[in-house]
Amino acid sequence: MQTLNILIADDHPIFLKGLKEVIETEEECKVVMQAVNGQEAVFALKTNRIDVAVLDIDMPRMNGLEAAQKMLEFQPQLPILLLTMHKERAPFMKALEIGIAGYVLKENAVTDVVNAIYAVVQGGNYISPEMSAYLLRKPAKTIKPVPDDKLSLLTSSERQILQKISMYKSSREIADELFISEKTVFNHRMNISKKLNLTGKNSLLRFAIEHVSTPDT
Numbered sequence: 366m367q368t369l370n371i372l373i374a375d376d377h378p379i380f381l382k383g384l385k386e387v388i389e390t391e392e393e394c395k396v397v398m399q400a401v402n403g404q405e406a407v408f409a410l411k412t413n414r415i416d417v418a419v420l421d422i423d424m425p426r427m428n429g430l431e432a433a434q435k436m437l438e439f440q441p442q443l444p445i446l447l448l449t450m451h452k453e454r455a456p457f458m459k460a461l462e463i464g465i466a467g468y469v470l471k472e473n474a475v476t477d478v479v480n481a482i483y484a485v486v487q488g489g490n491y492i493s494p495e496m497s498a499y500l501l502r503k504p505a506k507t508i509k510p511v512p513d514d515k516l517s518l519l520t521s522s523e524r525q526i527l528q529k530i531s532m533y534k535s536s537r538e539i540a541d542e543l544f545i546s547e548k549t550v551f552n553h554r555m556n557i558s559k560k561l562n563l564t565g566k567n568s569l570l571r572f573a574i575e576h577v578s579t580p581d582t
Contacts, residue, residue, distance in 0.1 A: 368393055368395050369393055369416045371397065371398075371418075372397065372406060372409055372413070372415045372417070372419070373385060373388070373396055373420075374399070374400035374401070374403065374409075374421060374429070375420075375424065376401050376402055376424045380471070387479065390479070391482075394482060398413050398415065401424075402425045402426040403424050403425075403426055405426075406418065406420060406427075407427065407439075410439060411439060416486065417446070418436060418445045420445060420447055421447075421448045422447050422451075422456060429447050429448070433447065433465055437463065444482075444486055445466055447460055447467065447469070448470075450470070450471045450472070452495075452499040458574075462567070462571070464566035464567060466485035466490055466567075467484065468492050469496075470495055470496050477493050484535065489535055490567070492533050500533060523556060526543075530554075530570060531577035533570075533574075536551060557569060
């Protein structure tokens with residue numbers, strides 16, 4: 366893998382320094398730009414070649430969500446990770462809507478951020494396990510009904526994959542649980558999206574979260 370040029374942004378200098386050190390423990394990862402607010406992060410993207418952006422949600426002058434939206438307008442395929450201290454559903458769903466690829470709790474950044482970077486660079490999604498566990502524990506989420514004619518388009522295997530996706534599981538986790546290859550999971554995801562007429566970043570994950578009930582955990 367070629368060296369990944371990474372932009373990090375956080376308004377706390379000590380955390381920013383620590384984040385850089387953790388990321389650069391990987392030979393393939395190089396932090397080439399650091400920003401202390403959202404405006405600086407957007408400017409840095411426009412003036413440098415960046416492969417991945419890691420942004421804190423709570424920043425001055427432009428928060429992480431706002432900065433991410435600006436960045437994706439400028440570079441639509443940019444993999445972006447958001448860092449947050451808060452386990453809240455609303456900003457997470459907003460992040461999916463914008464097209465954010467990864468969502469990492471700051472308390473787990475040391476253990477999660479490198480894995481998250483590799484996941485999103487490869488075109489996948491990453492959600493801190495503690496965050497997904499929290500979301501699944503939320504009281505009965507409102508499930509929007511799906512017309513039967515749409516669900517009837519899916520095979521039993523595709524419905525199984527869709528339920529796994531609704532549980533915030535990555536393609537690798539799904540592959541391991543079902544004893545199939547990641548490529549097979551990818552093909553299922555593509556077929557499901559095509560059958561349900563889903564397009565755009567995170568559209569399948571959003572659909573699964575909003576429309577598929579998850580088993581009791």
